[in-house]
Amino acid sequence: MGQSLTSLFIVIQVLKRLGIAFLTLIVVSFAVFFATDMLPGDVAQILLGQAATPEAVAGLREAMGLNEPALQRFFGWLTGLTHGDLGTSYANNMAVAELIDGRLKNSLKLAGVTTAVSVPLSLTLGIAAAMWRNSPFDRAVSIATISVISVPEFMVATLSVLIFAVWLDWLPALSFGADVSSFVDVLRAYAMPVITLSCVICAQMIRMTRAAVIETINTPYVEMALLKGASRWRMVLVHALPNALGPIANAIALSLSYLVGGVIIVETIFNYPGVAKLMVDAVATRDLPLIQSTAMIFCISYLSLITLADVIATLSNPRLR
């Protein structure tokens, strides 16, 4: 009886989280639409150039439906979005979905490879640093992570170019554009952006993991496990780690959400064709449908990661099991 009650409680908690995420998404789409709508500059004027007659500009505004009330355009856009119709780019009349498609795949590929490298690495280092707290190893990890966090990421990127491409000559500095056919080529092409991004997000995750594990190590029940003779490994992995899972999941979600939108500097330096660069270019040309769609991609990925982390935290809480 009690068992089914608690599982019902968990289901309600999870549903509640999903509901909140959905509401937030609607608020976000509202904010994204009106914020981009308020960007200075008249789209019709920009498209037609400086020499356009006022009549031509007015005609284009009419044809693009820009004269309709903003709220009506918002709902039109939102219904299109739910049907997978992202609209048509102002700048080159292509379907936005088509423009985003390839770029999104690139961004997801980069994010996927970086995740596969950095999450296991930072979990291992973070837990190890917490286990041997105040040892030389822990100090070294702490100093390294603080220095990486304190330094702008273009410095991490340029430093890794300097080390791996210029001094050691192991990897190409500008990887994309060249033909990538074999598996080794693909690895080489991804290496520089992945190394840079991993450095940046690992530092955050290691620090958070270490802090979360240390916090649970300090609790009475873990001390009890130690006193009753459990080994150090058992104490950390079996007793402390499951209870630190919630905050760790949160830290990972925050770091990963950075991988979709925050990579703009890495995309610029390594000339990587991803979504973030597409969005910045879209702002330069006042391509509203494209800006709105890319902004929604970032917000959706952030929200789903955060919600997933919250659900994991709820499920991993032993008091609810």
Place this chain on the structure above:
Amino acid sequence: MKSVLSFFSAFSAPQNTGYSFNLVGRVGLVIILFWMTVAVFGTWLAPYPPGEIVDWDYLGPVTSKFWLGTDYLGRDMFSRILLGARYTVGIALAAVVLACSLGIVLGMIAAVVGGWFDIILSRLLDAFNGIPSLLFGLVVVAGVGSSIPVLILTLTAIYMPGSYRFARALAVNVNTMDFITVARVRGESTPYLIVREIFPNILGPVLADMGLRFVFIVLVLSGLSFLGLGVQPPNADWGALVRENIEGLSFGAPAVVFPSIAIASLTISVNMFIDNLPKKIRDRSE
């Protein structure tokens, strides 16, 4: 484990009242004060006008005439870094003060008033948090055009929600304490509760949070400048100095190295200072 700690702390210096800094914190503070002084008085110390081409060689080495070498046009790097301190430190400081005061005031109001005001504001700012910070800055600056007020306001908008969240979480904890209930029963007004009862009790942690936010703002500002959207030429903050001279990277020109060191020294020293703040300031709420 805790008892062992308190056992050792019993032997620490008796004159320690809980407000003194350890060595690492002091070193951090000295570097911060150094850059603050440079930001204010730096232009008077500069040996050359920062915008003037003084050397026919470009990306030159460190010499007795040009202490930190010359940049890609042959301008004196030492003078330009002194001027850059004014932009980097000044803009970041203005933005962090604006963001944190706004966030703290709203956070305390939300915690005390509660109800719909709290729910709506929190959800709204949470949603805003979902937009990647650097990307938001890029979009605004690319859309509106870059100027120093735009940069300050954009950075404020990026970091206000986080500050709000932090201050609200602290204020919610303080709000449930007995002395607040007593003050309420006494018939004190909401502004009185916020200013006299809650604010003094969250001040320490909030100041520590402000320091970390300052670091993030310096980093985002440098990132924007590195992408060419920050402080515009002929003026340059440290991020822009790195961007200008990036072609000197392959042979390690001092013109790339020193602005990078300047950024790192400022951000690392703030981190050192915050990490070693006396416990009494950091965790006053406990």
